[in-house]
Amino acid sequence: MKLVQIKTATVPLQSDISNAWVNFREMTGTVVAVVSDVRRHGYPVIGWGFGSIGRYSSTAIVRGRIAPRLLACPPSAYLDADGRLDPMRAWPIMLQNEKPGGHGERSTAVGAVDMALWDLAAKLEDVPLWKLLSDRFNQGRADTTIAVYAAGGYYHQAGGQSALQDEIKGYREAGYTDVKIKIGGATLAEDLKRVECAAQVMGGMKHVAVDANGRLDATAAHAYATALGELGVRWFEEPGDPLDFAMQAELSASHPALAFATGENLFSHQDVRNLCRHAGLNSKRDTLQMDPALSYGLPEYLRMLDLLATHGWSRRRCVPHGGHQFSLHLAAGLQLGGNESYPGVFKPFGGFADDTIFETGLVRLPDAPGIGIELQRELSACFRGLLG
Amino acid sequence: MKLVQIKTATVPLQSDISNAWVNFREMTGTVVAVVSDVRRHGYPVIGWGFGSIGRYSSTAIVRGRIAPRLLACPPSAYLDADGRLDPMRAWPIMLQNEKPGGHGERSTAVGAVDMALWDLAAKLEDVPLWKLLSDRFNQGRADTTIAVYAAGGYYHQAGGQSALQDEIKGYREAGYTDVKIKIGGATLAEDLKRVECAAQVMGGMKHVAVDANGRLDATAAHAYATALGELGVRWFEEPGDPLDFAMQAELSASHPALAFATGENLFSHQDVRNLCRHAGLNSKRDTLQMDPALSYGLPEYLRMLDLLATHGWSRRRCVPHGGHQFSLHLAAGLQLGGNESYPGVFKPFGGFADDTIFETGLVRLPDAPGIGIELQRELSACFRGLLG
Numbered sequence: 001m002k003l004v005q006i007k008t009a010t011v012p013l014q015s016d017i018s019n020a021w022v023n024f025r026e027m028t029g030t031v032v033a034v035v036s037d038v039r040r041h042g043y044p045v046i047g048w049g050f051g052s053i054g055r056y057s058s059t060a061i062v063r064g065r066i067a068p069r070l071l072a073c074p075p076s077a078y079l080d081a082d083g084r085l086d087p088m089r090a091w092p093i094m095l096q097n098e099k100p101g102g103h104g105e106r107s108t109a110v111g112a113v114d115m116a117l118w119d120l121a122a123k124l125e126d127v128p129l130w131k132l133l134s135d136r137f138n139q140g141r142a143d144t145t146i147a148v149y150a151a152g153g154y155y156h157q158a159g160g161q162s163a164l165q166d167e168i169k170g171y172r173e174a175g176y177t178d179v180k181i182k183i184g185g186a187t188l189a190e191d192l193k194r195v196e197c198a199a200q201v202m203g204g205m206k207h208v209a210v211d212a213n214g215r216l217d218a219t220a221a222h223a224y225a226t227a228l229g230e231l232g233v234r235w236f237e238e239p240g241d242p243l244d245f246a247m248q249a250e251l252s253a254s255h256p257a258l259a260f261a262t263g264e265n266l267f268s269h270q271d272v273r274n275l276c277r278h279a280g281l282n283s284k285r286d287t288l289q290m291d292p293a294l295s296y297g298l299p300e301y302l303r304m305l306d307l308l309a310t311h312g313w314s315r316r317r318c319v320p321h322g323g324h325q326f327s328l329h330l331a332a333g334l335q336l337g338g339n340e341s342y343p344g345v346f347k348p349f350g351g352f353a354d355d356t357i358f359e360t361g362l363v364r365l366p367d368a369p370g371i372g373i374e375l376q377r378e379l380s381a382c383f384r385g386l387l388g
Numbered sequence: 389m390k391l392v393q394i395k396t397a398t399v400p401l402q403s404d405i406s407n408a409w410v411n412f413r414e415m416t417g418t419v420v421a422v423v424s425d426v427r428r429h430g431y432p433v434i435g436w437g438f439g440s441i442g443r444y445s446s447t448a449i450v451r452g453r454i455a456p457r458l459l460a461c462p463p464s465a466y467l468d469a470d471g472r473l474d475p476m477r478a479w480p481i482m483l484q485n486e487k488p489g490g491h492g493e494r495s496t497a498v499g500a501v502d503m504a505l506w507d508l509a510a511k512l513e514d515v516p517l518w519k520l521l522s523d524r525f526n527q528g529r530a531d532t533t534i535a536v537y538a539a540g541g542y543y544h545q546a547g548g549q550s551a552l553q554d555e556i557k558g559y560r561e562a563g564y565t566d567v568k569i570k571i572g573g574a575t576l577a578e579d580l581k582r583v584e585c586a587a588q589v590m591g592g593m594k595h596v597a598v599d600a601n602g603r604l605d606a607t608a609a610h611a612y613a614t615a616l617g618e619l620g621v622r623w624f625e626e627p628g629d630p631l632d633f634a635m636q637a638e639l640s641a642s643h644p645a646l647a648f649a650t651g652e653n654l655f656s657h658q659d660v661r662n663l664c665r666h667a668g669l670n671s672k673r674d675t676l677q678m679d680p681a682l683s684y685g686l687p688e689y690l691r692m693l694d695l696l697a698t699h700g701w702s703r704r705r706c707v708p709h710g711g712h713q714f715s716l717h718l719a720a721g722l723q724l725g726g727n728e729s730y731p732g733v734f735k736p737f738g739g740f741a742d743d744t745i746f747e748t749g750l751v752r753l754p755d756a757p758g759i760g761i762e763l764q765r766e767l768s769a770c771f772r773g774l775l776g
C-alpha cells in the first residue's frame with residue numbers, strides 16, 4: 001500500500017448566517033483526497049477528508065507542507081507491521097519541522113488530511129470507520145445510535161423572532177428533541193426572549209442550549225449566567241474568550257447550578273490541558289466540544305481523551321463540534337456523549353449521509369466502508385470535482 | 389491617502405540549521421508590500437513588511453483574507469481625523485469575520501501586513517518608525533541604543549564543539565557581549581559542555597543564555613535547571629512546551645535562583661495573559677520574548693504590554709524574538725529591554741540594516757524614514773522582486 005497523490009481544494013460555505021462574532025458569508029473550507037495505489041473494481045481506493053466548519057480553508061498548508069511530507073517518505077513510515085495503512089504513524093510525518101505552540105490553521109490542514117487517511121484505512125479494511133475505531137481503540141465496544149442536537153438559532157438577516165420560531169419548529173418536526181441557539185449578538189432581554197421562544201417550541205428549557213461564541217466580557221457573562229441559570233437551560237456555551245480560563249473558572253464558581261460547554265476553539269491537547277487545569281469546569285456536568293477535524297485529527301483527539309481521563313472526565317462528556325460524519329463515527333466507535341448536528345446550514349460540509357436514519361434525536365450510521373462521505377450527495381460532488 | 393494594492397510572496401529561508409525541535413532547511417517566510425496612492429519623486433510610497441522568522445509563509449492568508457478586507461473598505465476606515473494612515477484602525481478590519489482562539493498562522497499574516505502598514509505610515513510622516521512609535525505611544529521618550537544579544541549556537545550538521553567555539557568567537561569578535569545557544573538536542577552532559585565552551589569564549593556564564601525550544605519534559609527540564617542554576621547562565625529559555633504553564637510554574641518554584649525566558653511561541657494577548665496568570669514567572673527577573681511580527685502585529689503587542697503592566701511587569705523585561713528591524717524600532721520607541729539578533733543566519737529575514745552601527749552589544753537605528761528594510765540589501769531584493 002502506497003499513497004500516490006494528495007489533492008486539495010478550497011470550497012465556499014453556503015451559509016449567510018451570523019453568530020455573535022462572525023458572519024459566515026465568506027467562509028470557506030478544505031477538501032482533501034488521498035489517493036492510494038490499491039485498485040478495486042478498476043478504480044483506485046481514495047480517502048476523503050475535510051477541515052470541518054468555521055475556520056477558513058487551509059489548502060495552502062496541505063499543499064505546501066503536509067502533503068509533500070507524506071508523499072516524500074517511504075510507505076514503511078505509515079504502514080503497520082502487517083503492511084496496512086496506519087494513520088497513527090502518518091501523524092508525526094505530517095508535523096515534521098513544525099514548531100510547538102501556535103495551534104491554528106495548520107491544525108485544520110492536518111485534521112483534513114488525517115480524516116482522509118482514516119477514511120482510506122477503513123475503506124481498505126472494508127469496514128465503516130466507527131468499526132475500525134471501536135476495534136482499535138475501544139476494545140470492540142461501540143454505540144449503535146448517537147444522540148445529536150440541532151445547532152441553529154442563528155441571527156437571521158430578516159424575520160427576527162418569527163423566523164427563529166419557524167426554524168426551531170422545523171427541527172422539532174424533523175425529529176430533534178434538543179436544540180442550541182445563538183446568544184450574545186443582541187441585548188440580554190432580547191436574547192432571553194429568543195431562548196423562551198425556543199423552549200416553548202421544544203417543550204422545556206432543558207431541551208435548549210445557548211451559545212455566546214466567546215463574545216461576552218466578564219460582566220455581561222455573569223448577567224447572562226444569572227438569567228440562564230434561573231431559566232434552567234441545558235448548557236451555556238463559550239460565554240467568554242475560549243482562552244480566558246480564569247474568567248470561566250469565576251463563572252463556574254459563581255453559578256454552581258448552571259452547566260457550561262466549551263472546547264470548539266481549542267485545537268491542541270496542550271490547550272485542552274490548560275482548560276482542565278485552569279477553567280474550573282465540572283467534569284460531572286459540563287460538556288467538551290473539541291472538533292478533531294479542526295485540531296490535528298484523531299491522534300490528537302485521542303491524546304485529549306487520555307488527558308481528560310486523568311482529570312476525571314468521562315468520554316461521555318465529549319460532544320464534538322462541527323456536525324459532520326467524521327465525529328459521528330468517533331462518537332459511535334469511541335462511545336462519546338453524542339454529536340452536534342447542523343440541519344440545513346453550513347452546506348456542503350454540514351450534515352450526515354443523505355439517507356441517515358434519524359429518530360427522536362438519535363442517529364444511526366450507514367454501513368458503507370469508510371466515513372460515508374460518498375453518501376452525502378452535495379459534499380461528494382466537491383470531491384468528484386477535485387478528482388476531475 | 390488610499391491603499392491601492394497589497395502584494396505578497398513566499399521567500400525561502402537560507403538556513404540549514406537545527407534547534408532541539410526543527411530543522412530550518414525548508415522554512416519559508418512571507419513578504420508583503422502595501423502600495424499607497426501617494427507619490428514622491430515620481431514613485432508611489434510603499435510599506436514593506438514580513439512575517440518574522442520561524443513560522444512558515446502565510447501568503448495564502450494574506451492574499452485570501454487579510455488584503456481583500458483592507459482593500460474593500462473605504463479609506464476613511466483606516467485614516468485618522470487628519471487623513472493620515474492609522475494602522476491601529478486598520479487592525480480590526482484585517483480580523484473581520486475571524487473567530488476567537490486558534491492563534492497561529494493568521495497571526496503571522498496579520499503581523500506581516502501590520503508591519504508594512506507601520507512602515508508606510510512612518511514613511512508618509514517622513515520619520516523613522518521608532519520616532520513615530522515614541523511620539524504616539526511613549527510620550528516622546530525613546531532609547532538611542534538598543535542592547536542586542538547574538539542568538540546562535542545551533543546544532544551544526546558537522547564540526548561539533550569546535551564549530552560551536554568558532555561560531556561564538558565570531559560573535560565576540562563582531563562586538564557582541566552576550567550570546568544564546570541551543571540546548572535540548574543532545575544529552576545533558578554534552579549540552580553542558582557546549583554551555584561551558586560558550587562561557588569560556590564570552591568571559592563568563594552571565595553572558596550565556598540557553599534555549600531548549602520547548603523540547604524537554606518535566607523530568608529533563610528539572611535536571612537541566614539544576615545544572616544550569618549551578619553554572620549561573622543568563623537565562624533558561626523555553627524548557628518545556630510553550631503552553632505548559634503549570635510545568636513552568638513548577639520549574640520556577642523549584643529553581644528560585646534561575647532566570648527563565650519564554651514567549652516567542654505565544655501569538656495573542658490571551659495566551660500571554662495565561663502566561664502571566666499561570667506560569668509562575670518572576671516579573672523582576674525573567675524575560676518575555678513575544679514577537680509582534682508573529683503575533684498580529686503592533687496593536688496586539690501593545691495589548692500585551694498593557695496587560696503585562698497590570699501583572700507588574702516592566703517593558704524592560706521584554707526582549708522580542710526574531711532578530712529583525714521591526715522589533716528593533718519597537719525596542720527603541722517603546723523602550724523595551726532589548727532585542728534578539730541573528731548574525732549571519734536566517735537570511736534574508738535575519739539581521740538589521742547593512743551599515744548598522746554596532747558597538748559592545750549596542751545597536752543604533754538608522755535615520756531613514758520607516759523601518760529601513762531598504763537598507764538591508766538582501767532583504768530588499770525580495771521586495772523588489774515582489775514589485776516586479
